[in-house]
Amino acid sequence: MKLSLHNIRIMIKKEFTLVMRDPKLRAIIIVPPILMSLVFGYAVNTDVTNVSFAVFDRDRTSLSREFIQQFVASPYFEMYTYLDSPKQSLRLIEKGDIDFYLEIPNNFGRNLKFGKPVALQVILDGTDSSRASVIQSYINALTLPYVQERFISTIKIKVMQRLQSGVSSGTIELIPRYWFNQDLKSINFYLPGVIAMLISLITIMLTAMSIVKEREAGTMEQIKVSPLKPNEYIIGKLVPFAIIASVDIIVITAIAIFWFDIPFKGSFIFLLLCGAIYIISTLALGLFISTVSSTQQQAMLSSFMFFVPAILLSGVIFPIYSMPVIFQLITYLNPMRYFVEIVRSVFLKGTGITYLWQHMLILLIMGVGILRISVWQFGKRTG
16 A cells, blocks of 8 residues: 555644644653653662661670771661660661661670681561661671681681791682672662653553544544545654654653763664664554543553553563563563663663664564554554
């Protein structure tokens, strides 16, 4: 079927005019990119800081005080108080004044000097299991190197005393280094995923509501008797929203890079290319929703019914590997999953088409497939 470029241009111009005149659609275009970027940038943060703790020191030696000072000097911990009795810790945890309680046993310094096992008691507030797990990892990361360092120092002194002059002994030192997210900031992980969320929200809702609005106004009947072909109508409807979504990608990326200092190591052109492929699938989903909705309220509700599960099964917030196997398999049917992985890889790793071509191909196949089904369903509804 031969398409008329003139008719498509007129349809695109008309659609842009309608979108800019409608306050609801304008709000969807402008507010979500800025608002959600700020919300995820400032509010959605799983970094654990200002961890408050209390200490009961049974040993009261220079080594026990030195050990406590390791926590005090850390940027993650804040000393709340020294305790006179371990019974006081329960009340402080119940009130939420402290995140954990540390008890240093008798003979802590003596056992540490002679390389004997040392057992420390740590009681954490497990109300927030995620926070408690992170705090536990922080405690381990601080405690183990300190104990090992003291033990190695003791061994070295003993060995050096027995060795002849001029003979030295060495130790193995492990220095971890994190690639791609050196500071382990959660914002660097979460904020790039906002791009996928917003593109889905804007394109699906705009497409579904715009088409349903014309059906409510009765203009769909006029289109049937006009020279405008169904495919020309669909292209004219979808192209403006694709352009708007592309602009939103630029806006959100700029906010992430220049406002929140998120590292961007990849190609921006490649990101836009992947975004264009992803937009095909989201526009197709919006077109499909318009075929099953009779009013704008139904279209908005249907959009959210798809949008919320898609977020939960995309890996934007919750890791896919922690889901039950059945839900992990379902995520392979979610286009957002693939685009989230692409965006994070481009932002943090600088990955290109060499490693992401499979994701792009799957997105393209899914997008074209969903679009064909949506066009067929749209033709049945309007035919």
